[in-house]
Amino acid sequence: MSKSLRRKTTALLAAIFLSAALWLLLPGGVGSAHSSLMDAAPAPDGRLAVAPSAIVLQFNERLEDKGFAIQVYDREGLPVAKREAAMDADRRSMRLPLPPLSDGSYTVAYRLLSADGHPVRASYVFTVGQTTEPIRGYVSASRLHEEHVLGDNIPYWVVRGLYFAGLLAAAGWVGLRVYAAAVAERIGRRYGLTRQLLIGFHLLALLLLAWQDYGKLSIGFDDSERLDLLFGTSIGLSYVIAIPVAAAGFWLTGRRRAADGLWIMLLFGAKGLNGHAMGYAAPSLTYALDMLHLVAACLWAGVLLAFAVAGPRRLTDGEGADAARLSHTAFVAIVILAVSGLATAALYTNGFDRLLDSQWGRLMLAKTGAVVLIVVAGAFVRRSLRSGKLRRGSAWLIFDGGLFAAVIGITAVFTYLNPLAATGPLFWHEKVDGAHIAAIITPNKAGTTNQFLVAIGGLKQVSSTGNKEASAEGDDGPRKVTLRLQPIDRPEIAPIDVPLAKVPTEGGPGSLYDYNYATEGSYLALPGKWRLEVRVQDKKLNEIVTVTSFYSDNETER
Known part of the structure; x- marks a missing residue:
């Protein structure tokens, strides 16, 4: 295997590995939709x-x-x-x-x-x-x-990923004529054909996403209320504007640079109405940051597409100014992406408070790691460009494209999740060794009386023949159920045992939970982060343990 081929293979495998590693963050996790x-x-x-x-x-x-x-x-x-x-x-x-x-x-x-x-x-x-x-x-x-198990929503994340990829690719390619008209002219007919294909791809992905979102939004609404959804809400207006604008791209773009720029800003303006920006306390600020972020992503996508479609050699013909200018544009775009993204994240999370306690925050860190690698890859691309060794199949170009795909995948998911760690009434459920254990704390306010409930179901033993026997605990339920709370912010305070008493199982999913244990009291005396541990011991002294962490805020913090 040649040295060049080894480099390309290594970069491609690295990009695939990174994408897979980031994707593994998604299945099994729980992320909450808005508003909480x-x-x-x-x-x-x-x-x-x-x-x-x-x-x-x-x-x-x-x-x-x-x-x-x-x-x-x-x-x-x-x-x-x-x-x-x-x-x-x-x-x-x-x-x-x-x-x-x-x-x-x-x-x-x-x-x-x-x-x-x-x-x-x-x-x-x-x-x-x-x-x-x-x-x-x-x-x-x-x-x-609306609890979301990320692994169960993969088809929806795929549609969102296609939408973001189509939006940035179409806007980035059309944008080439705005800031790098010479590149579009040099490609000629290939530029026009690619423009039509990318606009069509974006429109198709947009329609598919709109159909899925409208299906969710319209449940329970009659015909008159559905008109209010379309014209009286941010998400409705987003699609009302975006779909005709996207369709108009077939005829509006590729003629005048001013019209190209207007088309891009209308698309981004519509997108900004559908997302986190509109939920923030000062939507005008986050909306402006969202527009800046989209423009930077558009520039990066356009440069990647230019190198992929035209090839570095054609861009470096003559004095090579086009390739150098595009490389510099991509670098500036990455810097703007990083700054605007961090600023927006700081606003959404109150200064990165509790960042690691939400799926959104963990995906944000993964995206940040990908951006760091993008900067590294960009440095090698620029070095190869200066030395005249950059080719269309360059390992670092492939790696950069793989990182772009990974960032799109993360963006498709975490833009739908809640940036803030969940507070308010707590429900924790986990299936351990075939048993379902749920812990409920309500209203989950520090310094006041709370109700505590532990629900248990599925405590069945499997015999040697493979048939489920009667409950190993008998009709009286488990031998012992323990609920223990530990204030994580105050390690000097010993764990607090919450006394539980068996209560009748009424209502709820009776097929899932067989036994309830409850009490009430002021066991959450302090605000902050807590560790919750539930231990269930059956009559044979087998023990099941489940652990989670949560926040309990007091009245003044809500």
Whole structure:
């Protein structure tokens, strides 16, 4: 094998390895969509001595002022509220006034659209009257804002990846005529054909993504409300603008450079209406950063495509100024990408607070690592370019393209996830050795009384013949169930054992959980990060352990 071929093979394998390594971050993880429920009054699974006067739901991001609703149902399934829910001026909370309620269990059902385009539909249960037997709703912060198991949503991530790739490729290629017209003229007919193909690819991916998103958004809405979704929400306007603009690219682009630039900015302007930028407290700031980030990504994509389609040799004919200019443009684009991306991430995460505690944050770090490698690859590309040894199949060009694909893959997923670590009511579920264990803490507020519930299901022993026997614990359930809390921020404080008592299994997914153990008290005395450990011991002294971490904030931090 020649030295050149070895270099190309090594770079290609490195790019494939990096892409695979980054993709392995996705399956199995849980990422929450927006907006996240930060506080609910009454709390999910809460027990109240006095009936509440209203339902108040608070979220971590701005909400759309269209398509939201709250309803409360009694134990017979009849609605109890006669008025409609209203949204507060900050667009982060919803309120539904309630008439006087008698003792009993009530179900709260709500729906909303976060300002970044994500639909939320959820429900939970609360109980009025201390003597009323509660109904366990098995609710959680994650479930209340549409829990996403990333490995189960791969088809959707693929569609989003195709959309981002098509958007940047089409805009980047059209953009060549704006800042490097000589390159487009040198390629000639090949430039025009590639432009049409990339615009068509982008339009097809956009339509596919719009169809999937609209299917999610329109569930539960009648025809008149669907018009509000299209013309009265950020995500609706995004598609209303983006689709005709993308289609107009076939005729609008390739004629005048000003029209090319306008087409690109209209596409990016529409994209900015559908994403995290619109959910931030100051959307004009994050929207501007999003536009800057997209423009930089467009420049990088255009340079990569120029080297791939035209080839370095054609770009370096004559004085070679085109290739040098494109290389410099790509370097500037990467710098802008890094700066704008970090600035935006700092805003979304309150100064990178709890960055590693969310799937979004971990993917953000993976993307940052890929950008570092891109800078390294770019340095070698520029060195090869100066020495006149850069070719279309250059190992470093292949590596750079592989990194671009990896970044697109990460972007497709983490732009749909919540940048903030989940707070509010906690639900932790894990399947261990065939058993389902869930731990619920609600309302999960430090310094106040919380309800604690551990639910257990599937504790069956498998006999030597392969048949499931009766519960190894008998009818009385496990021998011992322990819930232990440890304040991670205060290691000098010993773990706190939360005393649990067996309670009847009422409602919820009875086929999943067989036993409930609950208590209430002020065991979360301090705000901050906590370690939760559940130990389940059966009659044969076999022990199952599950561990997770979570945040408990006090009232002033919410």
